[in-house]
Amino acid sequence: MTLATATQPEEARDKAGVSHSGSRRSGPDTAFHLLVAASALLVLVVLGGLVVLMGVGGSQAFRTFGLGFAFHDVWNPVADQYGAWAPLFGTIVSTLIGVAIALPLAFGTAFWLTAMAPPRIAAIVGTAVQLLAAVPSIIFGMWGFFTIVPFMARTVQPFLTHHFRHVPGIRFIIHGAPFGTGLMTAGLVLAVMIAPFMTAVMRDVFAAMPAMLRESAYGLGATRWDVMWKVVVPWSRTGMIGAIVLGMGRALGETMAVTFVIGNVTAVGWSLFAPRSTVASLIALQFPESPAGSLRLSALLALGFILMLLSFASLALARMLRGDTK
Amino acid sequence: MSETVVSTTGWKPNPRAARRRRADHLATAFGMVMAGILVLVLASILWTLLSRGLAGLSAAAIMKPMGPPGSSSGLANAIVGSLIQTFMALLMATPLGLGCGIYLSEYGTETNKFASCVRFVSDVLMSVPSILVGLFVYQVLVAPFGHFSALAGSVALAILAVPIIVRTTEDMLRLVPTSMREAGAALGATRWRVTLSLCLRSAKTGVLTGILLALARVSGETAPLLFTSLGNQNWSFSLNRPMASLPVTIYQYAGASYEDWVQLAWAGALLVTMGVLAINIAVRVSARRG
Incomplete structure (x- = not known):
């Protein structure tokens, strides 16, 4: 081989060097390999560019406000003072509310679909739920805007204010004028948006369990719930956690469903019924009004950078939990 | 049923069994109630969408372009704009996604660091908030040129479509048995020939499914278009200028205080959904047949 390559012209030797298997390859083969490798590289470059540009764009804000940017709770375009805490708080709390509501919905529905529902109905409902997981998020936003917001403003908030106004501990969660917008409404809409997705994944995970395990447990006299809680859930824990974290990731970066119903006020507070904002909704609303090169634009890009880190973290969490139990 | 057994055999009632049965009843009720709530809520969304969307949907809504409130305008330019932009996005995303998927399945072995890096990045891209993709494309294709463009919108959509195509292409190619590759190689076919004419052809249905799913995902996206193709009240077929799209139009019209605009927004929402x-x-149907 060495003798052969030594006597071969320059070009052929290069080809032999490129080949991984050690055998000689034809020109088109190398070209094909390079072509698909280049498209893989391009995908890498796009994400790299996304992260880098967001960081570079936000660097002005990070330089001006330091690392305290993330925990500073004033967002005031008039005074040119920006801090990320208000929208970050909104994003985190609305996501947590959304997951907290969607989790029992998804788990209960998946339980019903895999253990109780008659097969034909389960097939229909299961397919419908899977299809609805593909509905664009702006539809959920519109539905929330025209259905949930008036419902909150006219029914839920007056009821809560009337009955719990003087109860300490709850008072500060529910205070605020009955606009109908706020973290609770956003959380509800997010829950409705991610519940079909989480249900579909959980149903697949539950259904993937070998029937033998389920049947053995029933054979030992276990009730339906015993089987669910002591056999199915431990067996499919990783898949369930994956479903929850993926749903969380969707809720974190959701823009359209939230922008309609959050009220868009950059303030921090514990009231779940007062208008707030989230990172994504703030970017969507204020970006068009921010002149290029301004500190405000940079602050929005810095927010984007933080949101990117959050979404990274949730994906990494999902991978870690999946990897640990395998 | 078990109660009768208990009484006839003279067993003492077993408190543990009773507790388990109670827990089971509770859980059963819980599952049914949750499923009922979810189905009702989703049905309510579909019902709202259908009743309000059909009310706003008319021949004029589809045939006429957008216009000022009260002028019996429609959504025609937004519909066409959406079609152009999603088509352009697929045109860009399909070759790139296919290439990357082929690389990962055919050349990206377990030990290949670069391949596992690309795989991870593609996973990350799949879950990146779509508004951030819009911000990215704004910085790359809008800010340097000084104006919004349909091309920028298409690129943003393409970035969202690529990871889906990559994932399905890789998964589907991995399902192709090694023996088929070996058979091709034994016949003297070169590697690219084997990949394209044997593997890709036998995985055709699955790969097409991925492209269609990417199309479905991308055609309802609003956030990445807000800062890239912006929207346009008038007809425009130039890729170099702002272009209307259905989701952005829905976003603009739904929050408006003109009744006819809100109706058009519902009609548009119905069309997109x-x-x-x-x-x-x-x-789904093709998957069941194939």
């Missing part, structure tokens, strides 16, 4: 659902149903 029906389109996305139709693609998904087509995928």
Whole structure:
């Protein structure tokens, strides 16, 4: 081989060097390999560019406000003072509310679909739920805007204010004028948006369990719930956690469903019924009004950078939990 | 049923069994109630969409372009704009996604660091908030040129479509048995020939499914278009200028205080949802047949 390559012209030797298997390859083969490798590289470059540009764009804000940017709770375009805490708080709390509501919905529905529902109905409902997981998020936003917001403003908030106004501990969660917008409404809409997705994944995970395990447990006299809680859930824990974290990731970066119903006020507070904002909704609303090169634009890009880190973290969490139990 | 057994055999009632049965009843009720709530809520969304969307949907809504409130305008330019931009996005995303997927399945072995890096990045891209993709494309394709463009919108959509195509292409190619590759190689076919004419052809249905799913995902996206193709009140077929799209128009019209604009927004929402659902149903039906 060495003798052969030594006597071969320059070009052929290069080809032999490129080949991984050690055998000689034809020109088109190398070209094909390079072509698909280049498209893989391009995908890498796009994400790299996304992260880098967001960081570079936000660097002005990070330089001006330091690392305290993330925990500073004033967002005031008039005074040119920006801090990320208000929208970050909104994003985190609305996501947590959304997951907290969607989790029992998804788990209960998946339980019903895999253990109780008659097969034909389960097939229909299961397919419908899977299809609805593909509905664009702006539809959920519109539905929330025209259905949930008036419902909150006219029914839920007056009821809560009337009955719990003087109860300490709850008072500060529910205070605020009955606009109908706020973290609770956003959380509800997010829950409705991610519940079909989480249900579909959980149903697949539950259904993937070998029937033998389920049947053995029933054979030992276990009730339906015993089987669910002591056999199915431990067996499919990783898949369930994956479903929850993926749903969380969707809720974190959701823009359209939230922008309609959050009220868009950059303030921090514990009231779940007062208008707030989230990172994504703030970017969507204020970006068009921010002149290029301004500190405000940079602050929005810095927010984007933080949101990117959050979404990274949730994906990494999902991978870690999946990897640990395998 | 078990109660009768208990009484006839003279067993003492077993408190543990009773507790388990109670827990089971509770859990059963919980599952049914949760499923009922979810189905009702989703039905309510579909019902709102259908009743309000059909009320706003008319021949004029589809045939006429957008216009000022009260002028019996329609959504025609937004519909056409959406079609152009999603088509352009697929045109860009399909070759790139296919290439990357082929690389990962055919050349990206377990030990290949670069391949596992690309795989991870593609996973990350799949879950990146779509508004951030819009911000990215704004910085790359809008800010340097000084104006919004349909091309920028298409690129943003393409970035969202690529990871889906990559994932399905890789998964589907991995399902192709090694013996088929070996058979091709034994016949003297070169590697690219084997990949394209044997592997890709036998995985055709699955790969097509991925492209269709990417299309469905992308056609309802609003956030990445807000800062890239912006929207346009008038007809425009130039890729170099702002272009209207259905989701952005819905966003602009739904929050407006003109009744006819809100009606058009519902009509547009119905059209988008029906389109996305139709693609998904087509995928499902073809998957069941193939």
